Amino acid sequence: ESLDVKLQWLDPIAIAGLGLCTVSWIMMLPIPGFPGDHLLHSILGPDNLLSDDKQTAIFASTLVIMVLIFAADPWFPWLVIATIAVWRRFSPTPILDPFVVDESSGLDDISRNQFVTVIAMVMILAFPGVNGSYSVTEWDEGIETSQWPSEVVYTVGEETIIPLAIAPEGVVPVSGWIQFRIEGPVSQLGLSSDCSDTEQACRVDGITQSENSMINLILTEENSLILDNMTASIRVFTEITGHYDEHVIALIPNHTRYQANYLWDFSGTLQDPQICTVVTVGDDSTGNVSVANPRWSIINGTTLSKGNNYICLEGVNGASISGPIDYLGRHLGPLLQITWDDGNSSSWQTPIVNSSPVINSKDGIISIPREFSGSTIGYVESTSPFCPSQSDFPVVDSDTSWNRTLGDYSFIQIPGTYSGNGSLLLKEDGWLVTCEDYTLTSSFKISNGPQIWVSPGALYNGVKYTTTSVIEITNFQNEAELITISISAPPGETWSIDSPESIMSNSSANVTLNLPESGYEAVVWVIPDDSGTTLFTDIREVWK
Incomplete structure (x- = not known):
């Protein structure tokens, strides 16, 4: 021992x-x-x-x-x-x-x-040492993760096993849950383990320094085929009472040609976006890149050669928030297609960093919209958004106005009869998440700004419409909010937007987007600031 x-x-x-x-x-x-x-x-x-x-x-x-x-x-x-x-x-x-x-x-x-x-x-x-005695400062610190791998290489068509040694970081025995998920691909992949047949979570009990345990995460052959030489990441969340931590493991394909980043890097603004990624070529192959999306165009060349190739795209107004969303609420970039000189082809579609919807707080206070009724909501600051494995949380009273203070990893249940009369007090950073059981259903980046809410979509989040639709904007402030419409669209009068000039305090207003019966699609997003709220719309013909 x-x-x-x-x-x-x-x-x-x-x-x-x-x-x-x-x-x-x-x-x-x-x-x-x-x-x-x-x-x-x-x-x-x-x-x-x-x-x-x-x-x-x-x-x-x-x-x-x-x-x-x-x-x-x-x-x-x-x-x-x-x-x-x-x-x-x-x-x-x-x-x-x-x-x-x-x-x-x-x-x-x-x-x-x-x-x-x-x-x-x-x-x-007999010298006692430079430190004659010392106390164990990390005597109760959860799970030790410093020995876990930070990078794992996988091969398409083969099963990959990732061992995780489970030992306490301090000296106190630990019990709790360990969750894990893959991030990067379009759809959520089920990461298997030897401790659970269905859920992406494992229970650990009574782990001590002398009685450790081991969990093997398994990337199945089927999931490796779905990844198809795409770089991804595994996020492992440790839930020990009072100690929540996150460990990221990069999944690197065992191949000479692959997309090195599992997220598009974002620069510019929502009105003039630019995104970049890296494609690594480890042999003497060459390739040609194309993007099948009229909202994006390549700005730094389409030819790939040996080494790290930076691919940057320039988008039209709202392009970075116009794509479909992944299971974490991030918008996907365009489908990247590569034709190689040997006749093979590769195609990848990955999320764009910082493209999640936003909810505003004012002086640390968030007014909770009624769309959150029937949900478990929580505040996560120290890690990426996730939901705890337990489900027994305090239930707020929906019959009266209420406010709750939430610390890191604090959760409450909103009754189904909630009518929008509650607020949360928390830090102006981190994530507001909604959960069903232990599954994350949505996540919102918390920002400081006017308390405006948009349904559907939240703030800074594009929603695509192909027919006439109604957008509800709620003003939680004690003063009226001016509404400004900003439109980019082809000439003609086949479309229109009906909107009030302002929204009264603590009330809602509807904005109606009128589109032709077919042939057009609109991406709509809302950004509030100190001068008022602007509804942006980009209308284009449907690309076929």
Whole structure:
């Protein structure tokens, strides 16, 4: 068994013995008034010890040791002892010299050297260390994840097993849940494990430093075929009472040609977006890139060669939030198609970073729309959005106005009869998530701004329409909100938008988007700021 584990659970008598050993070692130091100083007088003799050359040497040695100790700033008792040593040695208040019974009976040089050698060896061997004692600061810290892999290589058509050692980070036994999911592909892939046949979660109980466990995550052959040389990531969430953590494992294909990023990087604005990704070519192959989407165009060349190839696209107004969404609420980029010189082809469609819907808070307060009725909602700050494995949460009273303060990983249940009269107090960062059982159903990035809500879609989130539709905008503020319409569309009067000029305080208003019966599609998103709320619309002919 590990010596570190044994030392953490010593018997109190053994701990007391170690403490006495440390105190005894300190008492043997040649500090005036300590037994060590008495021993020094006996070995060297009072006359020899109090001679000018010996006092000068002791003076210089004591000062050097004190400076080194204060410069290193080690264990706090060493600082105290160094201070006492200097003060007692050079204090103006006289200290009685130790009484030597027979000063005339001194030691010969050989005996003196032998005594000094033996005492020095004992002091060196018994040295308590730079840190004579310390407390285990991380005695209750959940699961140890530092030894988990950060990157795993998979092969298309083969099963990949990812072992995760389950051990406590502290010394206290841990129990809880471990969740895992794959991010990157269009559809959610079921990641298997040897601890659960259906759910992407495992229960761990009573894990100690001496009784560890092991969980094997399994990327099945079928899922490797779906990934098709796409880079993805596995997020592992550890849920130990009071300790929630996240570990990310990159899934890298065992192939010479693959998309290196599982998310498109985003730059620019929603009105003038740019997205970029990297395609790695490890051999001498060449390829040609194309994008089958009229809202996007390639801006830095279409030819791929050996090395890391950066592919950047420029989009039209609202293009980055016009695509379908994945199971985490992020919009997907366009389908990237590559034709290789050997006749093979590759195609990937991945999400765009920071394309999730937004919900605004004002001074840390979020008014909860009635669309959240019947849901479990929570606040997640320290990790990516996820839902805990438990489902027993406090239920708010839907008959009265209410407000709740939510900390990190705090959740509440909203009754199905909720009418929109509640609010949350939380930090102006992180995620507001909705859950069904332990499954994440939606997530909203929390931002600071006017408390405006849009149904459907939330804020900064594009919703695609192909027929005449109604968009509801709710104003939770105590003042009226101006409404501005911004439209990019082909010329003609076959479409129109009916909207009020403003929305009264604490009320809702409908905006009607009128489209022709067929042939057109519109992407609509709403952005509020201090000057008012703007409804953006990009209308185009349906691409076929």
